[in-house]
Amino acid sequence: MTAPVAERAKEKLSSDPAPVAGASKAEKLVKPKANRPKLNSRLYTLGSVLVVVVLAGLWQLVGIIDTREVRPGQPFFPGWQIVLTDTVTGLADYWRGGLGVESVSAGGERTYIGGLLAIVSHGWDTMMRIIAGLLIGAVIGSLVALVVSGSVWGRRLFAMPTAFLRTFPLLGLIPMFQLWFGTAFAGAVTFIAVAVGVIFFTGVVNAVANVDAIYVQNAKTLGARPIRTYVTVVLPSILPEMRSTIQLSLAMAWTAAIASEFVGAQSGLGYIVTHARYFGFVDRMFLIGIVVVIMASLTYYLVSRVTKRLVVWMPDAQG
Amino acid sequence: MTAVTENHKTTEQVENSGPVHGAELVATNVNKVYSRAGQKFHAVEDVSVTIKPGEFVCIVGPSGCGKSTMMNMATGLLEPTDGELALDGEPIRxxxxxxxLVxxxxSVFPWMKVIDNVTYGLKCRGVPKEERMSIARKFLAEVNxxxxxxxxxxxxxxxxxKRVAxxxxFSNAPKLLLMDEPFASVDYVTRLQLQKTVLDLWAEHRLTVMFVTHDVDEALTLADRIIVMTNGRVVDDRRVAAERPRRLEALSTPTMLEHKASMLQHLGLPTEGGA
Structure with a gap:
């Protein structure tokens, strides 16, 4: 990411208006370009909402045209009239009871509140695995990468293994992780951490390799020793690139979490999907899919907001 | 440059005007050889020069003549293949x-505010906060x-x-300031203003300056002494004893035109009629 920064800086240089004679005191700061006009931005938002509505309409249309059923009463393409009613109450099956709402297996009724509680509790389980896996993977992956890329020998020795790691079909090895670490919390978290760790490791190694040498040389000629150079120059200059690594790892964390819950887990959104598959509940899988999309989007948004603060210094920081 | 009117002094007068803070740079039989695709390339060949304390020396030459390699070796970012560079007798390692180095x-760190950039070197050297802030503010004022x-x-x-750089x-108080084509990418008027800024700071702080440029006029405006390099070798080494500050007209005096014609000849551009 540092290269684009330098490029943009160069562009700015060449597009500098010639200052008038004796302009030093009158010089004004270069104002960052104004954001897209508000009206335009609203139009885009409206457009996006419209696209979502159209897609939802298309889904409904497919359900009307194709009336095949997985088994009697369970359509291949359940319309919204099912997904937003029976499906929600049906999810009450996964509520384990508590908060004054009895579980279905203990004789409770299938209610909307039961369904919502099931979504929230299983979503919470998945979320906790993601957060724990992300944190562990990010910290360990980054630290190992920083140590490795801190020395020339480290970079040379790890260049090939890093390239291998990136192509590693990790999702195919879920059963192995479950044998090693179990199918409960620890197994899922370890799996997510490894998946995320690999992304962070390769991301940091690449970002460090892309640091513009001029900044490191500048620090050295100003008297900075290696550790200070690393902390004050290398770390901040990899932040812009790390933002995309974080986004990438978030996507991976969601995929890994849901996938790890497909096999053997006793809770989580992935568990509901697998369970629904046994009984041909396409509507439940579909609804959980939507819940995942909403939750994942929210995490993207939050992470994007938080990390934007770290790169406030970047020219045209967007996010 | 109407702003450049005060303090008419010759180089010699400037040299005698205050305590010299700069150090002496001595290059002895310096060679730098690069190996590219199995072929050896002599970037700098047997260069020996002595730059006196407080001297403002410009190194002029076309791209690939070895001037930037010379500069990087003086900074210590590159090691000579053979020979030695020393600052005040201390070998450069x-x-x-x-x-x-400019x-x-x-090279300004985009993730640090201007003041943090200027205080960076002082912080590395452990200068207490108040002191480094006051030094940085002083130099920020000097560059407006x-x-x-x-x-x-x-x-x-x-x-x-550029002025932040x-x-x-300057706030790091170097004994030798190396400037590697620092104004190559700024517009003409800004370049003239920056040249004046550097000359003012140099006259005030009396450090040794080694300034690399491919612009003969820039060298004539700035330097006490101009070293011309081509193909890794020093082909010309001359003193420019013109009065300072040198306005644009100063570059058109017969002596300056002679300097220019002679340097251009060394650079492989024979001029007709001397200019």
Missing amino acids: GPSPDRG FQKD LTHVEKSWPKELSGGML IATA
């Missing part, structure tokens, strides 16, 4: 704050950037960024 590209102390570099123009280099 690796970068040191004694030898400041780069051609933007007091008003942007708390700004992000992204908010500054190219010329202003200059203030950063």
Whole structure:
């Protein structure tokens, strides 16, 4: 990411208006370009909402045209009239009871509140695995990468293994992780951490390799020793690139979490999907899919907001 | 440059005007050989020069003549293949704050505010906060950037960024300031203003300056002494004893035109009728 920064800086240089004679005191700061006009931005938002509505309409249309059923009463393409009613109450099956709402297996009724509680509790389980896996993977992956890329020998020795790691079909090895670490919390978290760790490791190694040498040389000629150079120059200059690594790892964390819950887990959104598959509940899988999309989007948004603060210094920081 | 009117002094007068802070740079039989695709390339060949304390020396030459390699060896970012460079008798091994560098590209850290950039070197050297802030503010004032102390570099123009780099280099009090085509990418008027800024700071702080440029006029405006390099060798070494400050007209005096014609000849551009 540092290269684009330098490029943009160069562009700015060449597009500098010639200052008038004796302009030093009158010089004004270069104002960052104004954001897209508000009206335009609203139009885009409206457009996006419209696209979502159209897609939802298309889904409904497919359900009307194709009336095949997985088994009697369970359509291949359940319309919204099912997904937003029976499906929600049906999810009450996964509520384990508590908060004054009895579980279905203990004789409770299938209610909307039961369904919502099931979504929230299983979503919470998945979320906790993601957060724990992300944190562990990010910290360990980054630290190992920083140590490795801190020395020339480290970079040379790890260049090939890093390239291998990136192509590693990790999702195919879920059963192995479950044998090693179990199918409960620890197994899922370890799996997510490894998946995320690999992304962070390769991301940091690449970002460090892309640091513009001029900044490191500048620090050295100003008297900075290696550790200070690393902390004050290398770390901040990899932040812009790390933002995309974080986004990438978030996507991976969601995929890994849901996938790890497909096999053997006793809770989580992935568990509901697998369970629904046994009984041909396409509507439940579909609804959980939507819940995942909403939750994942929210995490993207939050992470994007938080990390934007770290790169406030970047020219045209967007996010 | 109407602003450049005060203090008419010759180089000699400037040299005698205050305590010299600069150090002596001695290069002895310096060679730098690169190996590219199995072929050896002599970037610098047997260069021996002595730059006196407080001297403002320009190194002029076409691209690939070895001037930037020479500069990088003086900084300590590159090691000579053979020969030695020494500052005040101390052999140069690796970068040191004694030898400041102003780069051609933007080197100001974009993630630090202007004031933090200027104080960076002082912080590395353990100067207490109050002292380093006052030093940095003094130099920011000298380059007319007091008003942007708390700004992000992204908010500054190219010329202003150059001045941040200059203030950063000077506030670190180097004994030798190396400038590697620092104004190559700024517009003409800004370049003249930056030249004046550097000359003013040099006259005040009396450090040794080694300034690399491919622009003969820039060298004639700035230097006490001009070294011309081609193909890794020093082909010309001349003193420019013209009065300072040198206005644009000063470059058209017979002596200056003679200097220019002679240097251009060394650079492989024979001129007709002497100019």
